[in-house]
Amino acid sequence: xxxxxxxxxxxxxxxxxxxxxxxxxxxxxxxxxxxxxxxxxxxxxxxxxxxxxxxxxxxxxxxxxxxxxxxxxxxxxxxxxxxxxxxxxxxxxxxxxxxxxxxxxxxxxxxxxxxxxxxxxxxxxxxxxxxxxxxxxxxxxxxxxxxxxxxxxxxxxxxxxxxxxxxxxxxxxxxxxxxxxxxxxxxxxxxxxxxxxxxxxxxxxxxxxxxxxxxxxx
Numbered sequence: 411x412x413x414x415x416x417x418x419x420x421x422x423x424x425x426x427x428x429x430x431x432x433x434x435x436x437x438x439x440x441x442x443x444x445x446x447x448x449x450x451x452x453x454x455x456x457x458x459x460x461x462x463x464x465x466x467x468x469x470x471x472x473x474x475x476x477x478x479x480x481x482x483x484x485x486x487x488x489x490x491x492x493x494x495x496x497x498x499x500x501x502x503x504x505x506x507x508x509x510x511x512x513x514x515x516x517x518x519x520x521x522x523x524x525x526x527x528x529x530x531x532x533x534x535x536x537x538x539x540x541x542x543x544x545x546x547x548x549x550x551x552x553x554x555x556x557x558x559x560x561x562x563x564x565x566x567x568x569x570x571x572x573x574x575x576x577x578x579x580x581x582x583x584x585x586x587x588x589x590x591x592x593x594x595x596x597x598x599x600x601x602x603x604x605x606x607x608x609x610x611x612x613x614x615x616x617x618x619x620x621x622x623x624x625x626x627x628x
């Protein structure tokens with residue numbers, strides 16, 4: 411399983427869907443927002459939590475179709491499905507590799523981009539914490555969507571339509587953690603709900619994604 415994880419890390423970086431693409435998109439979204447809403451510090455401070463989370467969500471969305479598609483095209487996915495390892499574990503490792511190459515760089519870069527949106531000083535720690543806790547759910551939900559659409563021509567648009575509604579709860583509670591943290595309010599409730607979403611997706615969706623892969627590979 412470790413070899414599969416390291417292989418997916420290498421392929422993600424070589425295919426151009428790794429660190430650079432997601433970070434560049436995240437940066438572009440963050441830079442463009444002040445041009446669209448104006449440079450007023452008060453306005454940017456209010457919308458910063460939501461914009462940072464939306465940017466991170468969309469950046470994660472960019473490389474979802476590569477989770478299984480490359481393996482499907484070269485036949486590796488058929489071999490993995492018949493290998494003496496659970497297909498659920500394969501899904502989990504691929505989602506983990508996606509998070510390492512997409513979600514983790516966004517978590518590390520978010521504080522620097524928060525400066526561009528004039529985020530309150532008290533919100534930076536909660537921004538990192540919420541993204542670190544919530545982005546694994548984005549990768550796992552994305553892996554489930556990728557399993558549903560693997561093998562479909564032009565499945566990228568359908569994949570986006572499938573996973574975006576599932577991303578909404580993570581987006582709501584993640585942005586709420588940052589907003590409350592920046593305002594000095596209690597963050598326990600949205601933080602616990604965000605953790606519950608992540609734990610639920612990690613516990614359940616590998617099985618759902620594996621079942622979808624088995625159907626699509628028949």
